Structure formats: C-alpha cells, structure tokens
Amino acid sequence: MGIEVRVGEADFDVGAEIVRLRRGRPEVGAVASFVGCVRDVNDGAAVSKLVLEHYPGMTEKALEDIGAEACRRWQVIDLLIVHRVGPLAPMDQIVLVVVTSGHRGEAFAACEFVMDYLKTRAPFWKRESTPEGERWVDARESDDQAAARW
C-alpha cells in the first residue's frame, strides 16, 4: 500500500497517472479516480480566473493524513492525491484523486472519502476574479455535511 501526495502548480494527466499506478500490479482489480475542475460560474458570478492559496508545510501533511485514514478504513493498494496551487482558469484541472484496489466498492468509497475530507480539512483557499472584483470563495455547509457522513 502506498500513499503519494503532490502539491504544486504543475498540471496532471489522469490517464498517465493510472497507467503508472497499475504498472506491475496484477492484484489491482479496480481503479477509481476523481478530477475536480475550475468552473466558469460560481455563486451566480462569472469567474475569469482563480488563485489557489495554501499553507505550505501543513498542506502535504494534511493530505497524507487523509490518505492514511482512507487506507485504514478500506483495502487500498495505492492512493494518489494531486492538488494544484497558484493561478488557474476555468476549464483547468484542480485536484486528482486515484485509488487502486482489489474491488470497486473499496476504490469508490476511499476516493469519495478522500475528497469529502479534503474539502473540509486540507488548508487550501480559492480567491476568484469576477466582474465585481476579487473575492475569497465561501466555504459550503454542504461540504461539512458530506464529510460528517463518514
């Protein structure tokens, strides 16, 4: 079982990451992945760009802790979390979670758990540019409810 976390400005290729995680792993029977993307509209305003800020030093640790908790709860073979920071635009990819497992149930659950926990526990903040100027994105109560399910 391996947990890999990457935080940085570089984009990612979900296909290439899945190929890499499966290489030499005939025991993998299921791969679940999630990709989060920048939308062009948020809370009723057009978004032209977005800056993702984080807390260097804590961010990686928070993501590793979330990955480790997922591996305690489910039979995970490998788990990858990639989160981008810095300037992003609509259509850009923000976050990638890939979970490999023996069976689909474990992979689906672990992947969704990681995203729900990341949304409420990992120190990232979005600042959007809209026609009315720049604004910090508000946290959503629905994210807290999603994380509380687990």
Added chain:
Amino acid sequence: MSGSVRVLFLARFRDRFGRAEQRVELAPTLATVGDLIRWLHANEPAAREELTPGRAWRVAVNHALVPADAFDRPLSAGDEVAFLPPVTGG
C-alpha cells in the same frame, strides 16, 4: 514562561487582520492556544468577529489542527500558530 510564538493569519484572515503574521511574547497569562485567542479578542475587533464558536475557522499549532476542546494546549517558544479561515480547496 518566556520566548515568543509566530502567529500566522492565512488567506482571508490576512485581509481581515491586516497582516500575514506577527510575533507574540508568551507570558504566564498568555501560555495556551486559548489564552492567545482571548488575547486577540481583547485587542482586535476582527478577532471578535471571526474567531467565534459559530464559525468554521480552525487553528493549527506546528501544522497540526487543534480541536476546540483542546484549546488548553500549552504554547512553547518557537511554536508556529496559524489561524485558518474555512477551507475551500478541491
């Protein structure tokens, strides 16, 4: 009790508090996470509005979140204490 801690105000809190960080000298009455929050409340209108129980802010000491029921955690010289507004990643 002597020495100081480094206090960080992250993201939106940097705007609200008007600074990214400050040094705070520890003292017998300023020795825990809770003491620091009370000290900020006494000195900063922004702290009284933002650092309240009803809001989803968090505090981390040396990169580990401190839950609200552990605010009696002692601070040591050189600690990094960060105030985090509600997170919005993913």
